[in-house]
Amino acid sequence: MSDPVIFGILLTLLLSLLAMGVWVAISLFIMALVALVAFSNAPEGLVLATSLWGHSHSWPLAALPLFILMGEILLRSRLSEDMFSGLAPWLGRAPGRLLHVNILGCAIFAAVSGSSAATAATIGRMSVPELTARGYPEKLILGTLAGSATLGLLIPPSIILIVYGVATEQSIARLFVAGILPGLMLVLLFGGYVALRAVMNPELIPKVDSQLNFREKLSASRRLIPVLLLIGGVIGSIYTGVASPTDAAAIGVVLATLLAASTGGFGRVEFTDALFSATKTSCMIAFILMGAAFLSIAMGFTGIPRNLATWIGEFNLSPYALLAVLTVFFVVLGCFLDGISVVVLTTSIILPMVQAAGIDPLWFGIYLVLVVEMSQITPPVGFNLFVIQGLTGINILRVAGAALPFFFLLMLGALLITIFPSIVTVLPNAMGN
Numbered sequence: 001m002s003d004p005v006i007f008g009i010l011l012t013l014l015l016s017l018l019a020m021g022v023w024v025a026i027s028l029f030i031m032a033l034v035a036l037v038a039f040s041n042a043p044e045g046l047v048l049a050t051s052l053w054g055h056s057h058s059w060p061l062a063a064l065p066l067f068i069l070m071g072e073i074l075l076r077s078r079l080s081e082d083m084f085s086g087l088a089p090w091l092g093r094a095p096g097r098l099l100h101v102n103i104l105g106c107a108i109f110a111a112v113s114g115s116s117a118a119t120a121a122t123i124g125r126m127s128v129p130e131l132t133a134r135g136y137p138e139k140l141i142l143g144t145l146a147g148s149a150t151l152g153l154l155i156p157p158s159i160i161l162i163v164y165g166v167a168t169e170q171s172i173a174r175l176f177v178a179g180i181l182p183g184l185m186l187v188l189l190f191g192g193y194v195a196l197r198a199v200m201n202p203e204l205i206p207k208v209d210s211q212l213n214f215r216e217k218l219s220a221s222r223r224l225i226p227v228l229l230l231i232g233g234v235i236g237s238i239y240t241g242v243a244s245p246t247d248a249a250a251i252g253v254v255l256a257t258l259l260a261a262s263t264g265g266f267g268r269v270e271f272t273d274a275l276f277s278a279t280k281t282s283c284m285i286a287f288i289l290m291g292a293a294f295l296s297i298a299m300g301f302t303g304i305p306r307n308l309a310t311w312i313g314e315f316n317l318s319p320y321a322l323l324a325v326l327t328v329f330f331v332v333l334g335c336f337l338d339g340i341s342v343v344v345l346t347t348s349i350i351l352p353m354v355q356a357a358g359i360d361p362l363w364f365g366i367y368l369v370l371v372v373e374m375s376q377i378t379p380p381v382g383f384n385l386f387v388i389q390g391l392t393g394i395n396i397l398r399v400a401g402a403a404l405p406f407f408f409l410l411m412l413g414a415l416l417i418t419i420f421p422s423i424v425t426v427l428p429n430a431m432g433n
Contacts (some may be wrong), residue, residue, distance in 0.1 A: 006039055007349075008262035008300070014345075024341045025284075028291030040301040052290055053151075061289070065282035066249030067157045070256045071118050072274035072281075074109070077368045079227060083108055084126050084228050086224035089217040096194035097205050099136060099144050101404045102127050106148035107183070108224075110155040111231040112256065116376050117338070120149035120387040124204050128392055134279020135206040139402040140197065140391070146384045146399060147406025148190055150373035153339060155183035156235055157249065160339050162371065164283065164365045167292060167347045172245045173238050174428040177368050180235070182413065189409045226259050239431065268407035285340060292344035299348050319357045323418060326350065327371055327411075339383070342372055365416070366424045370414045377403040377410075 010031055017027035036044040083105045091100045105123045110116075124145050131141045153160050156176035234252045237243040243251065248304045256400040260266035318326070334342050354364050376384045379400050387395045417423050 010035055022286075024345075025287040025291040028288070028295045028345070032291070032295040034297045035295075040298070042301040047297055047301070048294060051294045061162070061286070063157070063172065063244075063246040063249040064159060064162045064285060066160070066246065066253050066277060067159060068115070068279035068281050069274060069320055070112060070249065070252045071115050072155075073253070073256045073260050073266075073271070074112050074268040074280045075118050075122050076274055077256075077266050078263040079109065079112075079122065079260075081125070082223040082227065084130060086221040089221065094195070095198040095205075095259075096140075097190075097198070098131060099108075099140055099198075099205070100143070100191055100195050102131070102144040103148045103187060103194065106145070107151050107155060108227060108231070109189050110149075110151040110183070111157075111235070112154075112227065112252075115159055116149050116152035116373070117383050117387050118386045119152035120145060121391065122389045123149065124388055138141060138202050140194065140204070142388060142394065142399050143404075143406055144155050144194060146377045146403035147409065148187075149384050150376045150406075150410065151183055151186060153376070154179045154186070154366070154369050155372050156180065156238070157245070157252070158369065160343060160369055161365065162245070163289065163340050164343050164347065164368065166289065167267065167296070167344055168361055168365070169366060173241075174362060174431060175365050176235070176245060177239050177427045177431060178362055178395055178424050179369070180427055182366055182370065182417055185416065185423060186410070186413050189413060190406065193405060193409060196411075223263070226262070228326065230255050230259060233425065239427075241431070252421065254281070288341060288344055294344075294346070296348035317357070319359055320418070320428035322353065322357050323359075323367070325352075326413065330368065330371040331374055333379065334372055334378065339369075339372040339376060342375065360421070360425065362428060363421050363424045367414060370410060370417065374407055374410045374414075377407055 013034060014027055014031045017030060018024065022030075033044055033048075036042050036047060058082055084101055087101045087104050088098055091097055091104075102123060105127060106119050109119045109122055110173060127145065128141060132138070152158070156179050158176065158179055161175045162172055164170065166176050230252065233255065236247045237248045237251070238245055257271065258269070330342060330346070333346070351361060351364075355361060376382050377400065379385060379396060382400065382403075385396050385399045385403065388394070388399050392399075
């Protein structure tokens, strides 16, 4: 039986399990066991034990629950209110005006949460009622929120980049730094689109009644300063090499707790809720990662990834053609799975092909996150769409329609980093090794 046929059988099994509602982690374990028992001579019990032990005490993985906890703490603080009141005075004269609060607010919260869904929920809870009450068009409110919330996957500290780094043995610190410029590029693309729409259709944007002077703007923005210091401290300590991502995450949790407590409304009950929520999320991701690790080792024993990469190599696809095919593959897969599942399901199979094509795994990690970001705003399983639907009660297809321009902007972002890879690599290269 040829390797493509074996791979097709295993993939059909996996998709069938997922379609039946079996947990992603359990589906991965079952697929790995079938691969070992049916298509290799490896002792499945020993492989299972060693792979679970080897991948369950990874020190870089310790950053994951800490960054999740930091985001959960800030999610329960007054951060979103502080960001709206701090950013709004500066955007009154910008084309698109307060719609940019969605974009910049999501970018700021992404830099302290690492989660796309948490970003959409936190910023949306504050901005949607405010912008709706001020007369901004629904499509642009929902579109800017859905599109900009995807920055939670890319701007460090990104949970999905930690997962990719652990799964592919890439430096998490270098991945974090590699995501900074592409994240800022997307902020500019989103802001440019909103400004263009506002210039072409001035009647879409309501007028601002009054303008604050410079001193009043500074006074309104003072509550942003602690958040910006937290972001600068976490990312700056990683970039300069003062702290590892795990160390920076621990410091971030302490600072986030102090920041949340200082803003009021955050006490023992809120901290306990954040702790339980972070624990549930971390356990879910860890379970999936262990299943993916077992699958990766099982696939290695079958020889399928290596042989499949050789088989695809026989088609003589250029790196650009391979990336085009993978883009379609990831977007389609992302229509049915969440981003973390997409990463852990595919990296063990895709990465040998990518490396064989001469593509830098560090660059590919950022590209993969960008493509996964697209899937966050595509039905039927676009997580950001579900979050916004839950916040607003608006039909998910209307939310998806509003987010469509931002899907194409994300695609443009993926194209730009493909044409100009230095957007991704320049900062990690400046770090050295």
